[in-house]
Amino acid sequence: MKKIHVTTTINGKETEFLCELRQSLLEVLRDVLMLTGAKEGCNNGNCGACNVLLDGRLVNSCLVMGAEVQACNVQTIEGIATPQGLHPLQQAFLEGAALQCGICTPGFIVAAKALLDQNPKPTEHQVRHFLAGNLCRCTGYDKIVRAVLQAATS
């Protein structure tokens, strides 16, 4: 297996890793760096469970090669809460029971954070449109949308 040495910033910390050239960013996060918050749902870009921010843009980490993130800035679900407490989105998801099995939740929270970062007061329609690339098979989406709108008010 051919490997490459990559230096990148993950959740604000400079990070080095050795990855196989065939590995996706998702595989690097989960299998090399043990950051298992991002989930593998479909592994083909449909479900959003593996969402991370790459240089501030929302991406599916299953559709990014690990070798590509040299000198990039990666933010994962692990970097969303602070030592002071949960992010308002995480708090709203908890309080609104916006999850059942929880597999899609990290992706939804990262995606919703990307939305609120660029549009702090979205309409319900804007929330639903922005989250179209995230799939949830439990909740029927309604509680998720309401949690995002709730977080936007706090």
Add this chain to the structure above:
Amino acid sequence: MKDIDYAAPKTIAEACAILNEKGDKARCLAGGTDIIVQVREHRRDIDVLVDIKHIPQVNALNYDPSKGLTIGAAVPCYRIYEHKEIARAYPGLIDAAALIGGIQIQSRASLGGNLCNASPAGDTIPPLIALEATCVIVGAGAMREVPVEKFCTAPGKTMLGRGEMLVQLKLPPPKPRSGAAYLRFIPRNEMDIAVVGAGVAVLLDDSKQRCSAARIALAAVAPTPLLVLEAGAALVDGALGDALIDKAASLAQAAAKPISDMRGTAEYRKHLVGVLVKRTLNIAIQRARTG
């Protein structure tokens, strides 16, 4: 995914050298939204991904109202639709760039990649054809420029030869009283592959009641995206109105050669061509009159 190589050349010449050496076993990586999945799912057998995003020309996005628009082959969709001047000048292109996949896909997916993937249903291809875009192709030190409608040759296949890469797309500047639009039909609101797509561009005369030129292109009704010259030409024949638009739509339907598959029957697709061509023409004409 199988064991592969990853190369990140910094110049077009370096990229072309790898593409030339490896032939079909090398593939350019721009946004990766198609190629990574294809390699992972054994739908394309390659040995090396050539990440072209470190090459300045393929990341360029330049708009000049007198010279037109240059889109580097790896420029992701969001950079195009978030560029206010480009969004104002090319709304027909934005229709497509803003509806491919979800936000996550638009962060990475490029128009160049959409073309090189050569899906008959590629959303950005009909508006590129309608807007008379050309492909700038470089290989072995030589450059050639070909119209987008000639680029795809079969499902998943393009006219790129060994050692060649798509570097940029070029669009002429929008003319006064011109308008374009793209619509696709999918059975849900977002995140699906076109059952049929239609991209049109019109140029109106001074009266804005007649059309002096028009181009109509279709997706998902033939092995490659289709330019229907005769449908565009029909619009230049008289006063713009329902009768003329119906005629153009019928000619587009006649040119469509769809297949039946899980997304829709051939008959249904023919019907959709008529509906979408009429709708896109009405939007494009409206944009040309008010733009």
